[in-house]
Amino acid sequence: MIKSITIVVAAMSCVGLAMAQSYPSRPIKLIVPWPPGGGVDTSARIIAQPLAERLGQPIVIENKAGAAGNIGTAVAAQEKPDGYTLLMGSLSPNAVNPHMYSNLGFDPVNDFEPIALAYTVPCFLVVPAASPFNSAKEVIDYAKANPGKLNYGSSGIGSSQHLATIMLQKSTGIDVVHVSYKGTGPAETALVAGQVDFMVDNPASFPFIEAGRLKVFAVGSPERNPAKPDVPTFDELGVTGVHTSVFYGLMAPAKTPKEIVDRLNKELNELLQTEEMRTRLTKMGAVAGTGSAEDFRKYLISEIERYGVIVKSAGIKIE
Amino acid sequence: MDIINNLVMGFGVAATPMNVFYAFVGALVGTLIGVLPGIGPVPTIAMLLPLTYGLPTVTALIMLAGIYYGASYGGSTTAILVNLPGEMSSVITVLDGHKMARQGRAGAALCVAAIGSFFAGCVATMVIAAFAPVLSEVALKFDAAEYFSLMVLGLISAIVLAHGSVLKALLMTLLGLLFGIVGTDVTTGVARFSFNIPELVDGIGFVAMTMGLFAFAEITTNLERTSGQRELLAEPIKRIWLTWQEFKQSALPILRGTFLGSLLGILPGGGATLSSFASYTVEKKIADDPSRFGNGAIEGVAGPEAANNAGAQTSFIPMLTLGIPSNAVMALMAGALIMHDIQPGPEIMTQTPELFWGLIASMWIGNAMLIVLNLPLIGLWIRLLNIPYRLLFPMIILCCTIGAFSSNNNMFDVWVAIVFGFLGYIFAKLECEPAPLLLGYILGPMLEENLRRALILSRGEYTVFVTRPISLVMLLLAVGLLILVILPAVSKKREVVFQEEE
Structure with a gap:
């Protein structure tokens, strides 16, 4: 009995490994919960092309817009966690909307497997x-x-x-x-x-x-922005607590195999370190993300908490 | 002359065989998707965007721009032939264009649309080349108060659109205003009439609504008739070309439409939309016999089509001079620029002049392509109408459903289209025109948004609308128009009274 369980477990982990090794074997869908054009769509398009080249499979962007990103994000949450559906996560649907909408359609923390922070842009x-x-x-x-x-x-x-x-x-x-x-x-x-x-x-x-x-x-970021090194931070000016950076990050539905998440994290991080990507991001005032999938999860959770306080204090409620 | 030098440089960039080829491809793709009901330029450009990454920036933009005005032209073809406007601007073309088609004058309607668009496109491009920087400053003079007054003017002209009962047109406009209320209120962020349905937070989709009101409703009403009576075209097509008489009738409306369109197109947010309405209103008002409008008046196609195309061209101005996308297509093109490592903004013109002037020169080339492409195609399009209804109707329904779905990649929009199909059927039975409803639907939210914004900025002072000169002029125009609409009615009543006394 115990033996057979071990075999099954061993077989399963082999399958997982095999999956990660052969991943991706077909095109990947990247859901952008916003219409074409605009910040999130642009962020997805900037990373999709070179990332696809690295993975050897095309990444197809699917715009599922509506309700400030909620509709597409909810759709992504329901997709099969096999690494072939990803979500371009961003500030509004993933950290702010949970505090403003009563019928979100997804759980910002438990429904997703954060993969990697692509970049942030401060205000x-x-x-x-x-x-x-x-x-x-x-x-x-x-x-x-x-x-x-x-x-x-x-x-x-x-x-x-x-x-x-x-x-x-x-x-x-x-x-x-x-x-x-x-x-x-x-x-x-x-x-x-x-x-x-x-x-x-x-x-x-x-x-x-x-x-x-x-x-x-x-x-409004803790450090000065590389694109505008002469502009002081709010903190330097004695105005504390004004930190707002819009973030863009790759996410997957919850329970996506860890091997796949790590693979994507590694590829995206390597991509972000390339010279070409660095210059492009700096020009946009963006700060490339670094770190593991776990770092991104921690970042997400702290952003959700921080904006919860702000939204509540301002009394914003959409629905 | 700077402009001449710049244009020479622009043509040097745009007239390479490769760029001309891509301008042609863009115009062709644009025309084809424009003709397919419901499938607009936004999903097409979004889909084709990855294909342009490998192209040089100018070439990519030239192709995308070609798709944009190709689609706006192709949309008129569907509007005229099958009474189905693919976008806001062709709602007006339906009014007289489809009536012309029913009278067997589809060829003339398509022809005048092509010529009007070509002429307007050329003139508007010239306007961009000569005055883009100046005009973008004019656009900046438009504050909330000015936009509000412009919308008032637009709404009042909606009444003029009616060719039947003024009361029905008024009620349809009001109904449109009510539909426009659905969605998130810009000022407070509250979702109104969304009934906890996330899809309604953004309001009712325009494409889905039009597909329902026009396509589904039209087909349903037609199916009701026995096969002998079914009509898209009552009479056989007589000619493809314009008669001299029709040409003469269209010349001035095209000129006026071009002027109006070029002017309104520079205003981001609604300017280009209003231009075809404005042109129709003007033509109907100055016509010797306004009753011809809505019954196949060629001026009602010529003017708005010219205005629409001129507006489509000049709406590039805010994008090119300020980097501000004035509509969804422009936003995508701005995204394409970022993809090519160019930050769209006020410096495009000085930092990458070859891009700026190349694009302008390509507009000319693109417009020439469109007319070269479309005049011979008119014969082909008309033949589409000979397709038996049992094939044509399912085809239209299929396209519309895809169009509604692809606007947000969401089934919800298809359901919306079906609901509006039922509504449209009822409207058809009651002989109510859907065009004023759409105008109310588009203008209503903008009217409200700008009214409240103007009042926030003035801290509740209502006098802003009359103390600001541009706003005052537009309100006066609106009052003038209202008087013009009411006067004939008054004089007619008096005639009736006098007759009774006799």
């Missing part, structure tokens, strides 16, 4: 070029002296821009008015045109900074 405090402010301190001082006077833009309720500004408000006690737009594009247009006073925006605003249409004062 930057930016103002229009014509703005009278010349530093983060000037913006904050003015906002303190004139409560409810300044407007800030965001790409929507619960967006990284919105949450980062809430962190800034909590840290400094300023009172500023939120003007929500339908997406980053319209929000940035309004900022460039001076219709709102400032925004804590992701690096999508870099081209405007380079063209001299926006001024950048601070970055």
Whole structure:
């Protein structure tokens, strides 16, 4: 009896090993829970092509958009955990939405096997070029002296821009008015045109900074950003607790064999270290992820907790 | 002359055999998917994007741009022939284009659409080349208040769209506004009327809704008739080309449509959508006999088609000069640029001028391709209508279902299409036009969003709408239009009164 169990176990582990060795033997589907174009889709497309070359099998991107990423993420959670369906995880559906939606359709922690963090992009405090402010301190001082006077833009309720500004408000006690737009594009247009006073925006605003249409004062990450080494962090300026980085990472449905997860983790990490990838990511203001699948899981859990506090304190509820 | 030099450089880039080839491929693929009902440029470009990684950046963009305007042109073909608009802009083309087709003038309708689009495309490209930087600054002058007033103007023109009862058009617009409310409210983030269905958090899908209202409803109404009475085209096709008379009738509408489209296209968020409506409204208002509209007036095809294509071209302006994608296709193209290591933004023009001017030159080439491709194809498209209904109907249903599904890769949209198919059938029985409903559905949410945003920015001060000059002008235009709509009704009533007194 015991012998036969051992045999079965041995056989099973052999199967697992064989699976990982022959993996991938057919095309891999990568679910992007957002429409084509935009940050998450771009992140998936940036890594999919070179990763597919490394794995020797094509990676097919499937856009399953809707409900701020919830629909596609819920679909990915239900897929077979055989390594042939992956998910491009990101900040909103995987760490923020669980606090805002009552009918998520997935469990952000238990339904997924985190594979690897691809990269993070921090937020930057930016103002229009014509703005009278010349530093983060000037913006904050003015906002303190004139409560409810300044407007800030965001790409929507619960967006990284919105949450980062809430962190800034909590840290400094300023009172500023939120003007929500339908997406980053319209929000940035309004900022460039001076219709709102400032925004804590992701690096999508870099081209405007380079063209001299926006001024950048601070970055919301623990370290300075390699793309903008002259921009101080909020921490350096004495404004603590403003840390918002949008993350993009590869995930798989829960119970995907560890061998497959580790293989993908290794390949992605190696890819991220290539010269070509490094230059491309730096240009985008992105910081390449490193570390094991376990590191990514820990990162995810701490992000989920951190945003839970912010969302609750701001009282955001979609449904 | 800078522009001349730049354009020469642009043509140097775009007119290489390889780029011309890809412009042709793009236009061809675009036209084909445009003709297939419901399958739009967004899924196509998303699908073809990986194929372009290996191409040089300019070539990739030229091909994607070709797909974009090819699709917008191909959509008109379906709108005219089978009464099925694939996208917002061709909703207008359906009104008179399909009526023309029923009168056996499908060839003329397709022809005027091709010529109008070609002319408008050429002029709009010139506008981009000459004024892109200036125009993008104009677009920045549009704040929430201005957008609100623009939407008011658009909604009022919806009433003009009606060629039957004004009351029915008004009610359909209102119904459209109500459907538009479904989904997440931009200002507060609350999901409205979503009944805990995640798919409804983003609102009702446009493609699914149109497929239902037009395709499913049309086919159902047709099936009800006995086979002898079934009609897509009541009369045999007489000619493929325009008569001299039709040509003369279309010339001015094309000119006006081009002007309107070029102007509205630069506004990100709704500008290009409004242009075909605006053109139709103008043409109907200045026509000697407005009653012809909705019954196969060639001006009602010529103007909006020109406006639509001009708008499609100038909507590249915010993208090229500011890096701001004005619609989903532009967002994909911005993504394609990032793939090629180019950050889309205000510096594209100065840092990669060969890309900027090459793309502009390719628009000309692409438009020329479209007309070369489509004029000979008109004969072929028309022959599609000779396909027996037992084959044509299932084919249309199949395409529409795929189209609805592929908009989000989700079955939910197919169910939505079916529900709207039932609704559309009821509307057809009640003789209510779906076009005003779609306009209300598109404009309503934008109207609300901008109204509330304007009021947040003004801290509740309603006077912003009249103290800002651009907004004031548009509101005055809206009032003027309203008076124009009401006046004939008033004078008619008076006639009736006088007749009774006699």
